[in-house]
Amino acid sequence: MAFSIGVDLGGTNLRIAAVDEHGKMLEKITTGTDVRRERDQVIAEMCDAVRALCGRAAGELRGIGIGVPGIIDMRTGLLRESPNLPGWHDYPVRDKIEHNLGTMVVLENDANAAALGEFWLGAARDVSSMCMITLGTGVGGGLVLGGEIWHGMAGMAGEIGHMTIEPEGPPCGCGSRGCLEQFASATAVVRMARAAIADGSAPELARAAGQTPELSARMVYQMALEGDRAAQRTFDVVGRALGIAIAALVNVFNLPMYVVGGGVASAWHVFSPTLLEEVRRRSFVYRATAAGDTPMHGTHTIVTRALLGSDAGLYGAARLPWIEQGKSKK
Numbered sequence: 001m002a003f004s005i006g007v008d009l010g011g012t013n014l015r016i017a018a019v020d021e022h023g024k025m026l027e028k029i030t031t032g033t034d035v036r037r038e039r040d041q042v043i044a045e046m047c048d049a050v051r052a053l054c055g056r057a058a059g060e061l062r063g064i065g066i067g068v069p070g071i072i073d074m075r076t077g078l079l080r081e082s083p084n085l086p087g088w089h090d091y092p093v094r095d096k097i098e099h100n101l102g103t104m105v106v107l108e109n110d111a112n113a114a115a116l117g118e119f120w121l122g123a124a125r126d127v128s129s130m131c132m133i134t135l136g137t138g139v140g141g142g143l144v145l146g147g148e149i150w151h152g153m154a155g156m157a158g159e160i161g162h163m164t165i166e167p168e169g170p171p172c173g174c175g176s177r178g179c180l181e182q183f184a185s186a187t188a189v190v191r192m193a194r195a196a197i198a199d200g201s202a203p204e205l206a207r208a209a210g211q212t213p214e215l216s217a218r219m220v221y222q223m224a225l226e227g228d229r230a231a232q233r234t235f236d237v238v239g240r241a242l243g244i245a246i247a248a249l250v251n252v253f254n255l256p257m258y259v260v261g262g263g264v265a266s267a268w269h270v271f272s273p274t275l276l277e278e279v280r281r282r283s284f285v286y287r288a289t290a291a292g293d294t295p296m297h298g299t300h301t302i303v304t305r306a307l308l309g310s311d312a313g314l315y316g317a318a319r320l321p322w323i324e325q326g327k328s329k330k
């Protein structure tokens with residue numbers, strides 16, 4: 001049996017999985033490697049962990065796919081720039097790992113890898129094209145069009161997190177203002193909740209925040225579930241911002257599916273009514289194609305939550321070597 005390895009370099013720790021060609025996860029490990037450490041050290045520990053995993057997963061290794069936060073030069077396998085991995089600027093990640101392990105390595109942006117995972121095995125497995133929005137510390141995006149990741153000219157396509165929602169909104173790390181990321185990321189949820197606490201409109205949140213060293217998006221979500229209005233209002237902003245962005249995407253692309261994933265998507269039930277209402281209000285393409293109670297894949301526009309959780313990026317990364325091999329056969 002043949003298998004591939006998927007690596008997720010996106011989080012604080014390194015996660016690695018062995019996946020067979022049908023998408024069955026054979027092994028999965030989370031290493032203690034802190035990806036913020038020195039890059040050669042991280043690569044060496046990653047290679048050791050991959051070797052250990054290959055020893056346990058019986059079969060033939062076909063290649064390694066790695067999801068990396070940042071901008072990748074797809075041609076050379078250089079990591080051009082990464083906000084999470086500042087010391088890796090123009091680092092030849094692909095060549096280093098290929099040299100160390102002697103097998104094919106494919107790099108991909110982590111948000112694109114997550115999109116590919118949901119496309120292969122998750123929410124979008126029955127459609128031919130999809131758009132994924134990943135709500136984490138930031139907001140990532142990925143487009144799969146006709147079965148292939150859409151990279152754009154310089155590998156920079158899919159920056160959905162930096163679509164403008166409010167022209168004069170909060171400044172964003174990208175240099176613009178009021179980006180989707182400033183309203184729908186975990187960071188934004190915490191910022192908005194803190195603002196509500198500061199202006200006195202969120203007494204329950206203030207009490208909860210006072211009991212812990214650090215307010216988290218998950219706490220705000222818990223409070224919203226328990227019926228706290230201030231917490232719910234925070235997620236109304238998340239839903240509205242996502243709705244504005246998705247309405248624009250639906251109007252531009254007319255794709256069959258838009259998938260919302262990442263940690264903040266755990267709160268889907270809290271923010272999705274606002275999101276869907278906003279999409280319906282703003283997109284005539286959505287109104288003309290929205291599903292009723294029986295959505296048909298490929299016929300209706302479906303806006304839904306991701307199914308694979310934090311494993312989406314691992315599955316997508318593991319899929320990359322198979323796609324690359326398919327290309328080289330043509």
Ligand SMILES: [Zn+2]
Pocket residue numbers: 161162172173174175176177179181
């Ligand atoms: Zn931005």
